[in-house]
Amino acid sequence: MAFDDLDLPSGEFKNVVGGSATYAGLAASHFTEVRAVAVVGEDFPQATLDDLAQRGVSCAGVERTAGKTFRWWGRYAKDLVSRTTLDTQLNVFADFKPKLPQSYTQTPYVLLGNIHPALQLEVLAQIKEPRLVAADTMNFWIAGERALLGEVLKKLDLLVINDEELRQLAETHNLKRAARAVLGMGPRRLIVKRGEFGALYFEGEETFFVPAYPLEEEIDPTGAGDSFAGALLGSLAQRGTLDRAAIRQALHTGATVASFCVEAVGTKRLCALDQAAIRRRMTELRALVHLGD
Amino acid sequence: MAFDDLDLPSGEFKNVVGGSATYAGLAASHFTEVRAVAVVGEDFPQATLDDLAQRGVSCAGVERTAGKTFRWWGRYAKDLVSRTTLDTQLNVFADFKPKLPQSYTQTPYVLLGNIHPALQLEVLAQIKEPRLVAADTMNFWIAGERALLGEVLKKLDLLVINDEELRQLAETHNLKRAARAVLGMGPRRLIVKRGEFGALYFEGEETFFVPAYPLEEEIDPTGAGDSFAGALLGSLAQRGTLDRAAIRQALHTGATVASFCVEAVGTKRLCALDQAAIRRRMTELRALVHLGD
Numbered sequence: 001m002a003f004d005d006l007d008l009p010s011g012e013f014k015n016v017v018g019g020s021a022t023y024a025g026l027a028a029s030h031f032t033e034v035r036a037v038a039v040v041g042e043d044f045p046q047a048t049l050d051d052l053a054q055r056g057v058s059c060a061g062v063e064r065t066a067g068k069t070f071r072w073w074g075r076y077a078k079d080l081v082s083r084t085t086l087d088t089q090l091n092v093f094a095d096f097k098p099k100l101p102q103s104y105t106q107t108p109y110v111l112l113g114n115i116h117p118a119l120q121l122e123v124l125a126q127i128k129e130p131r132l133v134a135a136d137t138m139n140f141w142i143a144g145e146r147a148l149l150g151e152v153l154k155k156l157d158l159l160v161i162n163d164e165e166l167r168q169l170a171e172t173h174n175l176k177r178a179a180r181a182v183l184g185m186g187p188r189r190l191i192v193k194r195g196e197f198g199a200l201y202f203e204g205e206e207t208f209f210v211p212a213y214p215l216e217e218e219i220d221p222t223g224a225g226d227s228f229a230g231a232l233l234g235s236l237a238q239r240g241t242l243d244r245a246a247i248r249q250a251l252h253t254g255a256t257v258a259s260f261c262v263e264a265v266g267t268k269r270l271c272a273l274d275q276a277a278i279r280r281r282m283t284e285l286r287a288l289v290h291l292g293d
Numbered sequence: 294m295a296f297d298d299l300d301l302p303s304g305e306f307k308n309v310v311g312g313s314a315t316y317a318g319l320a321a322s323h324f325t326e327v328r329a330v331a332v333v334g335e336d337f338p339q340a341t342l343d344d345l346a347q348r349g350v351s352c353a354g355v356e357r358t359a360g361k362t363f364r365w366w367g368r369y370a371k372d373l374v375s376r377t378t379l380d381t382q383l384n385v386f387a388d389f390k391p392k393l394p395q396s397y398t399q400t401p402y403v404l405l406g407n408i409h410p411a412l413q414l415e416v417l418a419q420i421k422e423p424r425l426v427a428a429d430t431m432n433f434w435i436a437g438e439r440a441l442l443g444e445v446l447k448k449l450d451l452l453v454i455n456d457e458e459l460r461q462l463a464e465t466h467n468l469k470r471a472a473r474a475v476l477g478m479g480p481r482r483l484i485v486k487r488g489e490f491g492a493l494y495f496e497g498e499e500t501f502f503v504p505a506y507p508l509e510e511e512i513d514p515t516g517a518g519d520s521f522a523g524a525l526l527g528s529l530a531q532r533g534t535l536d537r538a539a540i541r542q543a544l545h546t547g548a549t550v551a552s553f554c555v556e557a558v559g560t561k562r563l564c565a566l567d568q569a570a571i572r573r574r575m576t577e578l579r580a581l582v583h584l585g586d
Contacts, residue, residue, distance in 0.1 A: 176509045197490040211502045289582040
């Protein structure tokens with residue numbers, strides 16, 4: 001969990017509550033009960049955690065320690081595609097050792113956020129027989145912790161990364177060959193996020209594509225990838241199966257919820273979402289690729 | 294019609310027969326009878342024109358004049374996404390005034406290649422009551438010939454451009470709003486090509502998305518956009534209707550044929566295509582976005 005300072009084309013926004021756990025948790029909360037594991041500092045409002053809990057994101061696993069909350073300051077280009085990190089303050093996140101409450105140890109659907117692979121392994125070790133383990137990672141760990149990341153990959157059912165990370169991990173430019181290489185490293189399933197261009201899903205010889213929902217008003221893409229992953233896992237947990245139809249539906253759900261995330265600063269739109277709005281946009285997204293009449 | 298010198302990651306290829314008319318014509322030839330209008334110089338082999346004619350691309354409208362054929366020399370980056378023009382020689386193309394043979398004047402489906410908008414208008418003036426007029430254009434005409442291009446847009450049923458051109462034409466970054474702006478300039482339908490990310494179709498409030506077929510072996514993207522447009526129009530001509538299902542099918546056909554184009558240097562793969570290969574890949578492309586089971 002984090003505070004973000006966002007320099008957006010639409011204005012500057014300070015102290016926006018963010019972080020992977022927040023975005024993914026809120027996104028998933030529309031489909032299932034959620035258990036968040038994170039760390040915050042003394043400056044993080046209890047009211048925000050209470051609000052999350054009320055929305056169905058349990059914060060029993062959110063540790064509060066002495067010091068300040070993780071903080072990220074980023075500036076987006078006018079097209080919202082490229083962004084520059086102006087400052088990162090790890091703060092309490094620097095010494096974070098995720099410790100799961102007893103009540104979390106039987107959690108069937110697990111999403112490991114983009115943290116040090118050693119910590120991802122420690123989280124996993126605390127969970128008994130999960131049904132699906134998904135994880136995110138980033139260039140920093142791919143370059144600097146490849147061996148440990150390799151250990152994580154072997155334990156994954158699903159890896160969710162973007163196309164640059166895929167190419168870096170596979171050391172191959174061609175997406176399809178890179179995907180095959182990464183599937184060979186352990187995860188049975190792979191999702192490649194491509195931002196406004198949608199996402200690709202790989203499993204064995206199967207490929208599935210979900211487009212991004214074309215938005216007329218793009219405000220803040222922060223957290224869209226996390227919202228995608230959160231809603232995806234939430235949808236799978238809700239359906240309770242991992243068959244082909246459930247996974248394809250979950251990918252459409254992820255793309256739908258991610259599109260809402262972009263429509264307002266921070267988690268504002270994710271919080272204001274209701275089932276009817278999600279259903280309407282799911283129908284539109286389906287129509288966007290539906291061939292027959 | 295052109296000679297291309299292609300510096301590709303896989304090697305250097307000189308005097309490759311190319312040009313919009315060649316790629317679009319060959320792509321369309323798998324679905325319908327094609328009539329090409331173009332200019333070549335004395336250096337262009339008659340055997341190539343004879344071969345095109347044998348493949349169903351009539352070359353009665355291909356003028357041969359004194360001088361050399363249009364020539365383009367381009368170098369592709371290793372990822373095949375960006376390319377640099379090293380040299381362009383207009384040659385006989387500089388003074389080209391398309392003149393349609395009498396036998397071409399009743400042609401129902403018209404694709405106006407990316408030439409000066411004044412010439413696009415002259416071609417159109419020679420055709421009696423076409424059923425569908427589609428056109429391509431480029432940054433050069435959008436910046437330098439906006440008024441004349443505006444005249445062309447008013448006469449179009451379908452504009453086929455890439456996303457950069459769309460944004461330049463609409464002077465708007467957001468794709469959906471840019472599309473609406475361009476639809477307001479005249480064309481009833483708009484296709485926005487996004488290369489490896491697929492294409493978007495806009496008509497009124499309707500949007501349709503077709504992904505690019507994910508290729509494992511990308512060799513030469515030259516002419517892929519022209520192949521897309523050619524196969525699209527060929528498919529529409531074959532179906533004979535412009536209803537929703539026919540258009541969506543035609544977009545999948547365009548994406549399919551464009552993907553073949555990329556698999557070999559120049560028009561090699563387009564020439565070697567057969568119906569069974571097209572059908573197989575169409576099925577795969579459909580499965581790529583098919584939600585239900």
